[in-house]
Amino acid sequence: QVQLVESGGGLVDPGGSLRLSCAASGISFRSYVMRWYRQAPGKERELVAAISRGGFTNYADSVKGRFTISRDNRKNTVYLQMNSLKPEDTAVYYCNAEYGTDYWGKGTLVTVSS
Numbered sequence: 295q296v297q298l299v300e301s302g303g304g305l306v307d308p309g310g311s312l313r314l315s316c317a318a319s320g321i322s323f324r325s326y327v328m329r330w331y332r333q334a335p336g337k338e339r340e341l342v343a344a345i346s347r348g349g350f351t352n353y354a355d356s357v358k359g360r361f362t363i364s365r366d367n368r369k370n371t372v373y374l375q376m377n378s379l380k381p382e383d384t385a386v387y388y389c390n391a392e393y394g395t396d397y398w399g400k401g402t403l404v405t406v407s408s
Contacts, residue, residue, distance in 0.1 A: 311379065
């Protein structure tokens with residue numbers, strides 16, 4: 295059974311930082327492209343960051359220079375380090391694993407507010 299479990303969300307002040315984690319099980323993790331998406335209230339889900347099997351990364355323009363995606367294939371985990379957070383970063387953040395088939399986590403809520 296495939297599971298993607300996100301953690302690390304919460305309430306943070308503007309300008310603060312959070313690190314999200316997504317632990318994967320039931321897949322050959324190192325074979326998968328891993329992505330973070332987010333969905334803000336009333337908006338469509340959008341791609342935030344992606345990391346390839348080889349470690350190549352790409353980011354949405356809105357988070358470039360502030361967010362960093364990384365992966366640890368020994369721990370079957372992908373991370374999203376989020377710095378200089380803004381209120382517009384408030385959303386539910388979802389982990390995605392793709393290798394032909396897509397798998398999704400249930401999401402973790404990030405709220406940026408003073």
